[in-house]
Amino acid sequence: MEEAKRILYGRRRGRKLRGSQQRLLDDVVPRLEIALDDAPRPIAPETLFDRPVREVWLEVGFGAGEHLLAQAAANRDVGMIGCEPYVTGVVRMVRGLVDARLDNIRLWRDDARLLIDRLAEASLSRVFVLFPDPWPKTRHHKRRFVSRPVLERLAAVMRDDAELRIATDDNGYLVWILDRLQASGTFLWTAKTPSDWRVRSSDWPATRYELKALEEGRRCTYLRYRRLPRDRQGDRQGA
Numbered sequence: 104m105e106e107a108k109r110i111l112y113g114r115r116r117g118r119k120l121r122g123s124q125q126r127l128l129d130d131v132v133p134r135l136e137i138a139l140d141d142a143p144r145p146i147a148p149e150t151l152f153d154r155p156v157r158e159v160w161l162e163v164g165f166g167a168g169e170h171l172l173a174q175a176a177a178n179r180d181v182g183m184i185g186c187e188p189y190v191t192g193v194v195r196m197v198r199g200l201v202d203a204r205l206d207n208i209r210l211w212r213d214d215a216r217l218l219i220d221r222l223a224e225a226s227l228s229r230v231f232v233l234f235p236d237p238w239p240k241t242r243h244h245k246r247r248f249v250s251r252p253v254l255e256r257l258a259a260v261m262r263d264d265a266e267l268r269i270a271t272d273d274n275g276y277l278v279w280i281l282d283r284l285q286a287s288g289t290f291l292w293t294a295k296t297p298s299d300w301r302v303r304s305s306d307w308p309a310t311r312y313e314l315k316a317l318e319e320g321r322r323c324t325y326l327r328y329r330r331l332p333r334d335r336q337g338d339r340q341g342a
């Protein structure tokens with residue numbers, strides 16, 4: 104049963120859209136958007152694409168879409184689902200998609216959790232949560248995207264050995280994330296040396312938020328987790 108969810112994200116609307124942006128929103132966005140009302144239960148995400156895809160990756164909160172677009176361009180045989188409620192970010196991403204003639208991105212413009220709830224078990228091969236809103240005040244911690252129920256649901260929809268990538272520039276949120284992933288019993292942090300979390304690898308494109316954080320002197324942390332195979336869950340020693 105789907106529980107009623109408190110909306111997690113911040114603002115949805117920014118400045119008034121220019122004419123060309125409004126046209127993208129009216130003409131292109133509806134062709135990319137996932138319509139949950141008409142979708143089967145559960146949704147097999149590979150069926151959301153117009154052509155066969157090797158696997159499906161999902162990005163939560165893509166912002167203006169730099170990472171989503173770069174991954175889609177570098178991995179044309181992968182279907183990418185981008186989740187972002189902020190309309191200005193959505194039209195920026197769609198502008199990039201049109202310019203690069205990408206046909207492997209589908210869009211979800213609401214709280215990512217509502218879509219993740221509807222996906223089939225073991226259907227995603229990668230999930231990206233890049234610079235989620237840190238909600239630093241204690242009374243706002245309950246709005247943080249990385250939480251026990253979300254991790255449980257992600258574990259359900261991710262395939263065995265699927266990768267979860269999380270980045271943050273907020274030390275408080277970093278500790279929170281490490282604690283919750285450690286407690287999950289389902290995800291294994293794959294870092295071997297400090298450079299694995301301090302340096303962004305070449306297959307991990309930069310985001311706008313990250314570049315701003317670095318410019319302002321904040322250190323960014325790049326975490327990679329592996330979803331443990333279902334028959335080895337909780338068996339971290341052997342992982």
Ligand SMILES: C[S@@+](CC[C@H](N)C(=O)[O-])C[C@H]1O[C@@H](n2cnc3c(N)ncnc32)[C@H](O)[C@@H]1O
Pocket residue numbers: 111112113114163164165166167186187188189192213214215216233234235236248310311312313
């Ligand atoms: C700090 S911004 C980072 C954006 C982008 N990932 C980057 O690194 O430039 C966080 C983004 O997550 C989006 N967001 C927050 N909660 C979300 C949710 N529950 N589902 C989908 N997107 C969400 C926000 O709208 C915002 O654009």
